[in-house]
Amino acid sequence: MCMKYNIGYILLFTLFAAVVAGYALFRFSPLITGPQINVIYPESQMITDDSFVDITMETTRVTDLYIQGFEIDIDSTEVTVHRHYLSDGNNSITIRGCDQYDACKQIPVFVYKK
DSSP states (O other), rough: OOOOOHHHHHHHHHHHHHHHHHHHHHHHHHHHOOOOEEEESSSSSSEESSSEEOOOOEESSSSSEEEEEEEEEETTTEEEEEEOOOSSEEEEEEEEEEEETTTTTEEEEEEEEE
């Protein structure tokens, strides 16, 4: 027995499925992409004579921010500045941000103090 499908119903179902899938991706995009941290200053591999460096970073979807394991307050403007004191020689600064779903991103920044 041959079954015939109305092409209109198939197109309507396909359109509905595409809208539902698009909405699901839109709603779950923060879960998929996770937190974002953009270090503006200092650039990695920077050489300085100063005894400190003001770490400037933009954060998106970050609820908890840590530098060298210490929790840092996040500014409401999503631009955070933190003063970090340097020791002589190589300094490895670890920046870690976590979002509300406990997805974390870690960024190392290397600064050399003369």
